[in-house]
C-alpha cells in the first residue's frame with residue numbers, strides 16, 4: 001500500500017474518459033487510490049482502475065457503481081461527480097428536451113450519485129466533490145440550462161454537506177477556462193478573449209483542477225465542507241470594463 005494522499009481509499013470519478021475527469025483519475029491513482037472510472041465513452045482498465053461505461057443521468061449506472069464498490073472493494077471513500085453536457089442556445093430557442101438533458105446530466109446525476117452511494121460514503125467517512133463552473137456565478141448569453149444546473153450544484157453541495165455531515169464532507173469546484181475537448185469548436189477570438197480575462201493570462205490545465213479536487217477529496221481538507229473552490233486563474237476576479 002502506497003503513502004499517497006488517497007492511500008487505501010476507493011474513489012469514483014465521472015466524465016473520466018476526457019479532460020478534467022481523466023486528469024483526476026491520473027492524480028487519484030498517483031495518490032494511491034483505487035478508482036472506478038465512469039463515462040459514456042469506453043475506457044481501458046489497468047491496475048487500480050475499474051471502468052464502467054454508462055450514462056450518469058441513469059440511476060442504473062449508479063446502482064452498478066455502488067454494487068461494484070461494495071463487491072469489488074468493500075467500500076467507497078470519494079465520489080467526484082464531474083461529467084457534463086452543454087447545448088448552447090438562448091432560452092427561447094433551446095428545445096425542452098435539451099433543457100431536460102442538461103439538467104439531468106449536469107445536476108440530477110449528483111443527486112443520483114448520493115441517492116445510491118450515501119450509505120457507502122457514510123460507512124467510510126467519505127468526501128464528495130462536485131464539478132460546477134464559473135457559469136454558476138456569471139451570466140453568458142446562450143447557456144441557460146448549463147448555468148442553472150451549475151448554480152444548482154453549489155446549493156446541492158451545501159445541502160448535502162449539511163445532510164450527511166459530519167460523516168461525509170461535500171464541496172464543489174468551479175473551474176474557469178480549462179483547455180479540454182469541451183473547447184473544441186470554440187473559435188480563436190473567443191479563446192483569446194477568455195484567456196485575456198484571466199489574471200493568469202493563460203488557459204488552465206486539467207491537472208490544475210485535479211489538484212484542487214484531490215485536496216478536497218483528501219484529509220488535507222478535513223475541516224472544509226459545504227463550500228466552493230474557484231479554479232479559474234482569476235477569471236472571476238477581473239472587472240474588465242469601466
Ligand SMILES: NC(=O)c1ccc[n+]([C@@H]2O[C@H](COP(=O)([O-])OP(=O)(O)OC[C@H]3O[C@@H](n4cnc5c(N)ncnc54)[C@H](O)[C@@H]3O)[C@@H](O)[C@H]2O)c1
Nearest residue numbers: 015017018019020039040055056083084133175178180182
Ligand atoms: N473545460 C472547461 O473550461 C470547464 C469550465 C468550467 C467547468 N467545467 C466542467 O468540468 C467538467 C469536465 O469538463 P471537461 O472540460 O473535462 O469536459 P470533457 O468534454 O473533456 O469531458 C467530459 C466527459 O464527460 C463524459 N460525459 C458526458 N456526458 C456524460 C454522461 N451523461 N454520462 C457519463 N459521461 C458523460 C464525456 O464522454 C467526456 O468524457 C464538467 O462538469 C464541465 O462542466 C469545464
